[in-house]
Amino acid sequence: MTILLAILIGGLYASGLYMLMRRSIVKLIMGLVLLSHATNLLIFTVGGLTRGAPPLIEVGATEPATPFADPLPQALILTAIVIGFGVLAYAVVLIEQTHRSVGTDDSNNLRGIEGDL
Amino acid sequence: MGLLLLAPVLIPVFAAAVALLWRNYRVQWWIALAGATGLLLSAIAILVTVSRDGIQVVQLGNWPAPFGISFVADLFSAIMAVLGGIIALAVVIFSRAVVDRPRVRYGYYPLLLILMMGISGSFLTGDIFNLYVWFEVMLMSSFVLVALGNERAQLEGALKYVTINLISSTIFLTAIGILYGITGTLNMAHLSVQLAESDQTALVTVVAVLFMIAFGIKAALFPLFFWLPASYPVAPNAITALFAGLLTKVGVYALIRVFTLLFTQDVGYTHTILLILAGFTMLTGVLGAASQNEFRRILSFHIISQIGYMVMGLALFTPLALAGAIFYIIHHIIVKTNLFLISGAVHRLQGSYQLDQLGGLYRSRFALAVLFLIPAMSLAGLPPLSGFWAKFVLIRASLEIDRPAIAVVALVVSLLTLFSMTKIWAEVFWKKRPQTTVETTGITTRIWRQMLVPIASLASLTVLIGLLAEPVFALSSDAAEQLLSTQEYVSAVLGGVR
Numbered sequence: 001m002t003i004l005l006a007i008l009i010g011g012l013y014a015s016g017l018y019m020l021m022r023r024s025i026v027k028l029i030m031g032l033v034l035l036s037h038a039t040n041l042l043i044f045t046v047g048g049l050t051r052g053a054p055p056l057i058e059v060g061a062t063e064p065a066t067p068f069a070d071p072l073p074q075a076l077i078l079t080a081i082v083i084g085f086g087v088l089a090y091a092v093v094l095i096e097q098t099h100r101s102v103g104t105d106d107s108n109n110l111r112g113i114e115g116d117l
Numbered sequence: 118m119g120l121l122l123l124a125p126v127l128i129p130v131f132a133a134a135v136a137l138l139w140r141n142y143r144v145q146w147w148i149a150l151a152g153a154t155g156l157l158l159s160a161i162a163i164l165v166t167v168s169r170d171g172i173q174v175v176q177l178g179n180w181p182a183p184f185g186i187s188f189v190a191d192l193f194s195a196i197m198a199v200l201g202g203i204i205a206l207a208v209v210i211f212s213r214a215v216v217d218r219p220r221v222r223y224g225y226y227p228l229l230l231i232l233m234m235g236i237s238g239s240f241l242t243g244d245i246f247n248l249y250v251w252f253e254v255m256l257m258s259s260f261v262l263v264a265l266g267n268e269r270a271q272l273e274g275a276l277k278y279v280t281i282n283l284i285s286s287t288i289f290l291t292a293i294g295i296l297y298g299i300t301g302t303l304n305m306a307h308l309s310v311q312l313a314e315s316d317q318t319a320l321v322t323v324v325a326v327l328f329m330i331a332f333g334i335k336a337a338l339f340p341l342f343f344w345l346p347a348s349y350p351v352a353p354n355a356i357t358a359l360f361a362g363l364l365t366k367v368g369v370y371a372l373i374r375v376f377t378l379l380f381t382q383d384v385g386y387t388h389t390i391l392l393i394l395a396g397f398t399m400l401t402g403v404l405g406a407a408s409q410n411e412f413r414r415i416l417s418f419h420i421i422s423q424i425g426y427m428v429m430g431l432a433l434f435t436p437l438a439l440a441g442a443i444f445y446i447i448h449h450i451i452v453k454t455n456l457f458l459i460s461g462a463v464h465r466l467q468g469s470y471q472l473d474q475l476g477g478l479y480r481s482r483f484a485l486a487v488l489f490l491i492p493a494m495s496l497a498g499l500p501p502l503s504g505f506w507a508k509f510v511l512i513r514a515s516l517e518i519d520r521p522a523i524a525v526v527a528l529v530v531s532l533l534t535l536f537s538m539t540k541i542w543a544e545v546f547w548k549k550r551p552q553t554t555v556e557t558t559g560i561t562t563r564i565w566r567q568m569l570v571p572i573a574s575l576a577s578l579t580v581l582i583g584l585l586a587e588p589v590f591a592l593s594s595d596a597a598e599q600l601l602s603t604q605e606y607v608s609a610v611l612g613g614v615r
Contacts, residue, residue, distance in 0.1 A: 020284070028280060035287045042291055046298030073297065076246055080290055083253045087286075090260055091279055097264075098272040110273045 005045045012038035023106050025095050032091065036084040040077045047073030121166070122175045122188050124159035125198050125237035128152055129205075133230035142221040146213050149226040153209045156233060157202030164195040168592070172599070172609035174243070182243075182610050183304035189243035189610055192596035193443060197240040197370055200450045203578070204362040205233045207454060207571035212355040214567040215461050220265050220353060228265070229359070232258040239367050243610055245293055246303045248371065252289065252335075256282050259364060263352045274351035281344040285334035292327035299324070306610035309378050309603050318382055325380035325387050329372070336368030338428060339398035342421045346405065349420075350413040350470070354461030357413060361420055362454030366446060369427045373442065376431055377600040384434055392432035396526045399425030403533040412460045412470040412545065415537055416453070419496065422530055423449050429527065430511050435518055439597035441510035444590055448503035448582060452492040455575035459489050462568045463545060466560060472541070477550030484569065486546040491576040493542065495583065497535035503582035506590065 012034050019031030050069040057064050099105060120127075132152025136145045167173055167190050175188040190198070209229065216225055235255025242248050260282075264275035297303060299320060300311040315321055330341070337345040345365070349357050372391075380387055402422025409415045427449070430442025460470065462485060467475050479486040495502035508531055515524040582589050599605060 020280075025276070032280070032283050032287075035284070036290075039287050039290045039294065043294035043297065046294050048298075070301075072303075073294075076293075076297070076303075079246075079250065083250070087253065087257060087260075087279075087283060090257065091283070094260075094264060094272065094275060094279060097267060098276050101267070101269045101272055107276075110276070 001049055001051075002045060005041060005049070009038050009041050009045065012041065023108055025098065025105050025107055028107065029088070029091055029095060033088065036080070036088075040080055040084075043073050043076055043080070119175045121159060121162055122173055122190055122241065125156055125163070125202070125241060126234050128155040128159060129230040129234040129237065133227040133234070136227045136230065137224070140222065142218055145221060145226045146209070149209045149212075149230060150206075152230050153202065153205040153233070156237065157199070157206050160195065160198035160202040160237070163190050164192075164199050166190075167192055167195045168595070172606060174610050182612070183302050183307035186247050187243035187304060187306070187610050188241050189306075189606070190241055191599050191606060191609075192592070193370075193373070193600055194240045196443065196447065196592065196596060197366070198237055200366075200447060201233065201236050201240065201363055203575075204359060204450060204454050205229075207458065207575055208355050208359045208362075211358070211458050211461065211568060211571045214564045215355050215465050216353055223265060225262075225265060225353075228258045228262050229356075232262065232359070236363055236367055240370060243305050244303055245296065245305055245308065245375075249286070249289055249293060252286065252367075252371075255364070255367065256286065259360065262356045263348060263360075265356075266353060268351075271351045274348040277344050278348035281334060285331050288327055288334075289331035292324050292331060295320070295324050295327070304610065305374070305378055306607045309607055310611070312379055312382065315382075321380065322383050322386060325376075325383070326390070328375050328380070329387065329390065332368045332372045332375070333394070334368075336365050336372060336424050336428070337398075337421050338368075338424060339394050339401050339421075342398065342402070342424075345421060346409075346414055346417040349417045350411065354413070354457065354464055358454045358457035358461060361416065361457045362450045365420055365424055366427075366450055369424060369431075369446065372428065373431050373439075373600065377439070378603050378606060381603075388432045388434050391428055392520070392523060395425045395429035395432050396523055397425075398422065398428065399526055399530040403530045403537070406537045407533060410472045412463065412472060412475070412541065413457070414470075415541060416456050416460060419456075419534065419537065420453060422534065423453065423496070425530070426508070426511055426527065429523055430514070433511075433514050433518060433520065433523075435514055436594065436597050436601055437517065438511065438514035439600055440590065440594035441507065441514050443593040443596050444510055445507040447589065447593065448495065448507045448579070451575050451578050451582070452495050452504065455492040455572060455579070456489075456496065458568075458572050458575070459485065459492070462572065465564075465568065467550070472544035474551060475545045476548045477546075479546040485572070488569075488572050488576045489542070489546065491579055493538040495579050497538050498531045499535075501583045501586075503579050503586070503589075506583065506586040510590065 016031045016034030019027045047070045050067050053068045055064045055068040055071050129152050132148055136148040139145055172191045177186045235251050238251035260279050263278050264271055300308055302308055334341045349360055399422045402418050406415045406418035427442045427445050430438045495504040498504040498508040512524045512527050
């Protein structure tokens with residue numbers, strides 16, 4: 001399972017980076033989405049995969065029976081997803097506005113500011 | 118102490134919430150002013166407490182470290198928080214004169230306060246994932262502030278700024294994930310202990326380099342700096358001043374924090390990379406500035422070259438060099454913000470940033486010309502201003518451990534900085550104003566004063582740091598000592614727990 005996820009994560013990173021390097025601004029955003037998914041899965045995987053063992057403490061015990069799944073990576077991912085969602089929503093509005101004012105989806109046509117190279 | 122340590126985070130967010138209740142721009146400004154003043158006062162109180170009683174720690178929700186999130190203030194954090202407060206106050210006062218009403222209506226002041234919350238949070242947190250969260254808070258409000266106004270150039274600049282920062286955040290998060298995989302902890306003090314005992318040196322070094330890239334992008338380190346001159350000059354000018362002073366320095370702060378506390382296993386490798394990057398950062402920044410003819414772009418390129426000096430202090434990794442780096446940060450934040458504020462004032466007076474359309478300010482606004490000379494000469498490192506001492510300490514530190522090459526680079530860059538500054542001086546202040554330019558109107562004495570007060574205060578701080586270099590340097594070297602003796606930080610956070 002870990003190997004499978006590792007390959008998946010690698011694939012997501014690779015396609016995300018590929019998309020970032022495309023000229024289309026929409027694809028750039030897609031690239032960022034893929035990258036953030038890859039990162040979330042990475043945190044999930046490196047935290048260690050334990051199946052069917054929730055970190056619950058039995059009545060009377062002081063600590064959960066080992067092995068148990070580490071809940072922290074999931075908490076981190078949850079935070080990262082929420083932040084990623086907010087940032088992405090902003091980015092989508094930004095490209096929409098940029099498209100409206102520049103009239104192109106091609107990042108090569110962004111002139112930049114006056115006197116820019 | 119608990120509440121005091123959280124005050125630099127709580128005061129801005131509280132002020133932002135209150136400011137959102139009023140749409141009147143005057144009321145919002147007063148609230149922002151109160152928020153920034155509160156931030157500065159609480160940061161000063163923290164600095165006083167830390168320098169008297171040592172490192173201060175608060176465990177949020179009373180969860181003992183390393184299980185909860187710790188807030189830690191050592192001298193370095195406290196110094197940074199105070200600088201943040203000074204800059205916030207100056208920028209808020211200045212904003213009154215230059216920020217137009219539509220921008221205020223769209224929430225300029227609340228955003229500025231939330232940005233300050235993110236910055237203070239980054240300085241004071243003791244948890245690496247929490248640092249990521251503060252970075253995002255900071256980024257989110259800075260994204261909106263860059264694009265506020267929806268001008269075409271702004272949107273283009275914002276797009277570049279957003280993209281590069283999101284990539285940097287992703288790399289940062291990836292590095293945190295792997296770090297958690299190696300050590301199983303996120304508390305920086307605990308990480309320091311765990312990494313020192315870790316035998317996976319190669320993997321740790323890879324993570325270290327990932328952090329270097331992530332923070333290098335934020336700090337605009339060579340070769341990751343290109344976004345800065347493309348995006349900073351398009352924001353509203355008060356905001357550019359705030360960004361220039363603080364945002365890249367948060368990156369530098371994070372670099373210094375992780376490369377003194379966490380990644381000291383393979384100093385010969387990681388810090389040598391940093392040293393080489395520092396040299397190139399200085400050179401490319403200053404050469405880029407030399408080829409520019411727009412006020413704010415020249416200054417933006419100079420941010421890059423100055424970042425090089427700070428990273429050089431970190432890379433040399435001796436107590437003296439780190440003290441130099443901290444001194445440099447203190448000097449740089451004040452001077453750089455001031456130069457951008459002056460460019461904003463010049464824009465308000467003459468309606469342009471292009472050097473060939475400006476001129477004659479020496480005759481018409483003598484006070485501004487003098488006030489420009491102080492930070493400009495300090496940036497170039499002329500004695501007895503603050504920049505001279507900062508550079509002197511760094512170059513001396515590099516010669517002490519036999520790294521003459523970087524000292525030569527630092528000196529050459531210093532000379533080229535002087536060239537750039539004299540170029541601005543000659544074009545903007547000295548030469549006659551070209552006839553073709555349009556007049557801007559509505560500069561009342563009141564607006565003029567609102568612009569001059571923050572500029573003059575920051576300039577006098579620069580002079581003060583230059584004249585009282587001794588106590589400021591003593592403070593910096595105490596902070597550097599504290600950074601290098603990680604044991605002190607670790608035991609303050611973890612207490613007896615190991």
